[in-house]
Amino acid sequence: MTHVVPQRPTPGEAHMSPTRRRAVAPATTVAGLAFLLPVVIFIAIFLIVPLVRAAILSTQDWTTRSFVTGEAPFIGFGNYLEIFADPDFAAVAWQTVVFTVVSLAVQYVVGLALAVFFTRRFPLSIVLRSLVLVPWLLPVVVSATTWRWMFHQDYGIINAGLFAGTDIGWISTPQLALVAVIIANIWLGIPFNMVMLYGGLQNIPDTVYEAAAIDGATSWRSFISITMPLLWPVTAVTLLLGLVYTLKAFDIIWIITRGGPVNSSHTLATWSYQWAFEGDRALGMGSAVAQILVVVALIFGLIYLRVVRREANS
Incomplete structure (x- = not known):
């Protein structure tokens, strides 16, 4: 038989009459809703409405003529079928996978190495840690333009110095253009990974490492058996946020290569922009490509939530 334990009133409520208590409860609820209202309005205006509008556009035949007449016939999944049938779709999708996976892997490994390095105290550690954050602080337009100059075939510092x-054509050769934008994107993402992982390392108690050292564990063994498992929650968040950011990366690619040459450095994000705002200005096609990105990001987000919930319940 289940026994229900009655909730004890707070000290302030203990001296109130039952009628007064019933009046306080709705007032508290109204106050809570009032604090939530600005957040709900913000999410509705800047998140839900654009997503819904983009989903509607992806089912319409929106062309250059539609910008003048305002009429865009409903074609259902016609844009999606045309996108999947496009001969460039498979190549662009593969380039998106390569761009995302390589960027995330290298950013995480280098960011983790720097985070572990800066956990040690040494002279000028704070100054060096601040310098590592420079790529994260600079506007992407500035960073991308600088990398474009550095990759220039004739007077770029990379060819001249390394x-x-x-005269290697980093941004003019189809086989190297994607490599160039990946290098630039890795440089941009390393500080974010370092900051996130450095914060996670700071939360691991030193006593755990001291106990492992007493048991004879080497530094590498402690890193594998202690650091990585305890760092997993931060790692999961870092990789998820990095995945979303990398999938939607547009400016770094567009400024350096504009998706070229011959679409060799396009990802789904830049391809979506090209469909929507260049050439035939097929806004419906561009929106369809964007919805594919939204679905991919949503799938990985749900996977992350499922893993976190499973760990919380275990």
Whole structure:
């Protein structure tokens, strides 16, 4: 038989009459809703409405003529079918996977290495840690323009300094353009990974490492058996946020290569923009590509929530 334990009133409520208590409860609820209202309005205006509008556009035949007449016939999943049938879709999707996976892997590994390095105290550690944050603080337009200059075939510092003046066409060669934007994107994302992982490392108690050292564990063994498991919650958040940011990365690619040459550095984000605002200005097609990105990000978000919930219940 289940026994229900009555909730004890707070000290302030203990001296109130039952009628007064019933009046306080709705007032508290109204106050809570009042604090939530600005957040709900913000999410509705800047998140839900744009997503719904983009989903509607992806089912319409919105062309250059539609910008003048305001008429866009409903075609259902016609835009999606045309996108999947496009000969460039498979290549762009693969380039998106390569761009995302390589960027996330290298950013995480280098960011973790820097985070572990800066947990040690040494002279000028704060100054060096601040310098590592510079790529994260600079506007992406500035960073991307700088990388474009550095990758220039004739006067770029990369060819001049690293390859003895060899005129390698980093952003003009189809086989190298994607490599160039991946390098630039990795440089942008390392500070974020370092900051997130550094904060996670600070929350691991030193006593755990001291106990492992007493038991004879080496530094590498402690890193594998202690650091990585305890750092997993921060790692999951870092990778999820990095995934979303990398999937939607547009400005860094567009400024350096504009998706070229011959679509060799396009990702779904830049391809969506090209469909929507260049050439035939097929806004419906661009919105369809954008919805594919939304679905992919949503799937990984749900996977993350499922893993977190499973760990919380275990």
